[in-house]
Amino acid sequence: MTIFTKIIKGEIPSYKIAENEHFYAFLDIFPLMKGHTLVIPKVETDKFFDVSDDLLREWLVFAKPIAKAIEQVVPCNRVGVSVVGLEVPHAHIHLIPINSVQDMDFSRGKLKLSAEEFKAIQEQIVAQL
Known part of the structure; x- marks a missing residue:
């Protein structure tokens, strides 16, 4: 069982943004x-392109309003989408508010946010959905 499945099951806490029967975003x-969100299918599949065609279609439709909500909350030029898949063997997409391509550089340092900052961002994004 991956860490993402444990998050979906509530065994590990997360700052949930949205959920339906097939997907979970946090x-x-x-x-x-700020606002960097992961969108994952509930079915545990290692590789993005091993997900069924139907699920791939639904995944982007599920992610679209989340990306729009992030754009309303976080000042950015757009929300970038990235599929890397090396960190956790559970297919996932990254929705990242960006102003330049450098904002999606996974080799740079990560932000260190407080629980209060995460909660505030979560509440703001959820309010836009």
Whole structure:
């Protein structure tokens, strides 16, 4: 069982943004930018392109309003989408508010936010959904 499955099951706490029967979205606790959100399928699949075609379609439709909400909360040029998949063997996409391509550089240092900052961002994004 991956750490993401434990988050979905509530065994590990998260700053949940949205959830339905197939997907779960939550703030990345090691964000590149404020509002950096992970969107994961509830089915545990290691590789992004091993997910079924139907689930891939639904995934982007689920993520779209979340990206729009992030844009309303975090000052940015747009929300970038990244699929890396090396950190956790559970397919996931990153929604990252960006102003330049450098904002999506995973090799740079991550932000260190307090629990209060995470909670405030979570509440603001959820309020826009």
